[in-house]
Amino acid sequence: MDQLSVLRTSTLQSVLEKELEKAVVSGQIAPGARVNENALAGQFGVSRGPVREALRALEAAGLVYSIPNRGFFVRRLDLMEAAHIYDVRAALFGLAGETLARNASDAVLSELDRHLAAMDEAARARDFDAYYPLNLSFHRYIIEATGNPVLANHYLDLVKQMHLFRARSLGPGGGLSVSNAEHREMVEAVARRDPAAAREAFAHHVIRAKRRLLAAEEKEKSLPRVD
Amino acid sequence: MDQLSVLRTSTLQSVLEKELEKAVVSGQIAPGARVNENALAGQFGVSRGPVREALRALEAAGLVYSIPNRGFFVRRLDLMEAAHIYDVRAALFGLAGETLARNASDAVLSELDRHLAAMDEAARARDFDAYYPLNLSFHRYIIEATGNPVLANHYLDLVKQMHLFRARSLGPGGGLSVSNAEHREMVEAVARRDPAAAREAFAHHVIRAKRRLLAAEEKEKSLPRVD
DNA sequence: TGATCGCAGATTGTTGACAATCTGCAATCA
DNA sequence: TGATTGCAGATTGTCAACAATCTGCGATCA
Structure with missing residues (x-):
């Protein structure tokens, strides 16, 4: 799952945001699940910086939430x-x-x-x-x-x-x-x-x-x- | 403008997000103006990482927008x-x-x-x-x-x-x-x-x-x- | 036995540095 | 003169490392 190298016109963060949104909305990352920044960064072959920025955007969109020092979690609706x-x-x-x-x-x-x-x-x-x-x-x-x-x-x-x-x-x-x-x-x-x-x-x-x-x-x- | 040191219970990013939102909504940073990450980081006595995360959140909220390699700008409504x-x-x-x-x-x-x-x-x-x-x-x-x-x-x-x-x-x-x-x-x-x-x-x-x-x-x- | 304490590993928060790109200005050329 | 080119500085994009915090498990003690 690495479709970089093709890009450079857009930013890593924007690619990650789209990709993570897809993963969350499709249920590939289940609601309630914790998101491991290191794992994601490794998976996409990037560092944690862009990953965190993408997650902040998703947080503002209401798809994930974060707890200080605990990390990001996929939101689960009751x-x-x-x-x-x-x-x-x-x-x-x-x-x-x-x-x-x-x-x-x-x-x-x-x-x-x-x-x-x-x-x-x-x-x-x-x-x-x-x-x-x-x-x-x-x-x-x-x-x-x-x-x-x-x-x-x-x-x-x-x-x-x-x-x-x-x-x-x-x-x-x-x-x-x-x-x-x-x-x-x-x-x-x-x-x-x-x-x-x-x-x-x-x-x-x-x-x-x-x-x-x-x-x-x-x-x-x-x-x-x-x- | 540095009200840190008091905190540690919450994250730098969240403080910055609130602070920047205030600055944008109050017009302290004018619509259309470019946001300089270094300047902001220096102003708040933090590094660029948390600043960028806060700006991503504000971007998702529609208060600023970003152009790759150009940076963040305060949104201006027509x-x-x-x-x-x-x-x-x-x-x-x-x-x-x-x-x-x-x-x-x-x-x-x-x-x-x-x-x-x-x-x-x-x-x-x-x-x-x-x-x-x-x-x-x-x-x-x-x-x-x-x-x-x-x-x-x-x-x-x-x-x-x-x-x-x-x-x-x-x-x-x-x-x-x-x-x-x-x-x-x-x-x-x-x-x-x-x-x-x-x-x-x-x-x-x-x-x-x-x-x-x-x-x-x-x-x-x-x-x-x-x- | 059961609860508490404390440590080691894992994970996040933040930083500073480097590479890539952009901007503005000055030098160059038609 | 006017447009173009090419640098130097400034700024963003990304990374790797370090500090702070959390988690889980085993040792300790009542």
Whole structure:
């Protein structure tokens, strides 16, 4: 795992930051795990300086935290923190919908339709493997189409943090067609140029994901642990 | 400017981060200015390592940015970025209102009333010097009373970034009593336990601040520069 | 037996030095 | 004269080493 020597245009710290973020978000370094600076430095063939700088950046992004003289640890979210993140995500996604309803060009609108059609297709075919990435790119497109990078950055930060919750990969959960029905409602509100309805639909879409999480968690708690 | 030697319980980096944040937010280091690592290190009597780590954290917080081999610069916001920040702030503040309307205890409600009364008092007396800090603590109390630290952190980050806009200190602007009328509307919606109305009132309060900024900026553009 | 103490190894916090890059100015040339 | 080149100083990027702190385990003692 050493892709240096190719670089010199960018800084070691920036490469490390991206690489470590990937490792954390993908779960390659598990939530709660301690991060050994020496080990990382050795692994990437660099010294501890750039590693520590990268970790500080990740700390500010909420992916790791540090305890003086103890080092860095991958953050682990409990259920309440996850719920808080969902609430903020919902508010931001609501703003995305509102913004699109006000500003979206016709090109953006047809692009949204295109995404919708592709997901409909996958949903009809019950092709989950196709649906999942389409769903991701739909949400990503929406956030970037708002033209508000502040909104996009904060939203994307929250999505990254969400990966630190123990119960990984809830997926769309509510069923493909149900999920896409919500998507359609969202896009239609935007097409209608109805900011209030769009905000409502977009925010509600996230809130439903939160409710699924809470419900799943509740159910798990009442079941015997099978680990 | 050296308040070390007292510490050892916390890390140099954390002290530097707070100190540098203060310097940036207060405008002591002007937006756009280049940050000299050596100078800072000398000023605080430490080496460049902790300084760089602190700057990385501030970079992730959006207060400074770095260009490879050129160093760190204090971020400077243009009008469009400021507007984007206001929009996100409005969405987050709206969530704060909505959350309070759902969850606020009676103790929180009466604390909000207390803030309101104090500001009314200052507004009646036209005592701007008293009103301003009261207004700040009102907003801060609201954000923390939501009990959602994710919301609080993101909101506070945006407030900090706002200081990087060139036109400093717009202040409440719309007049003390007008501003407090909005505050009253906000608190009443919370007291009524009306989440939708609270969200609306809270978000609108921020949006009005945005509008004042845009209006002031528009006016300035049409006037001859007197620098 | 059980708890406490203390040491050795491991790990982080911080530093100073060196290499690489950039900046500004002066000398050079068309 | 005006633009270009090439240095010298300044500044950042990275590293390796040292000091301070923590961790775990074994020895000691009641």
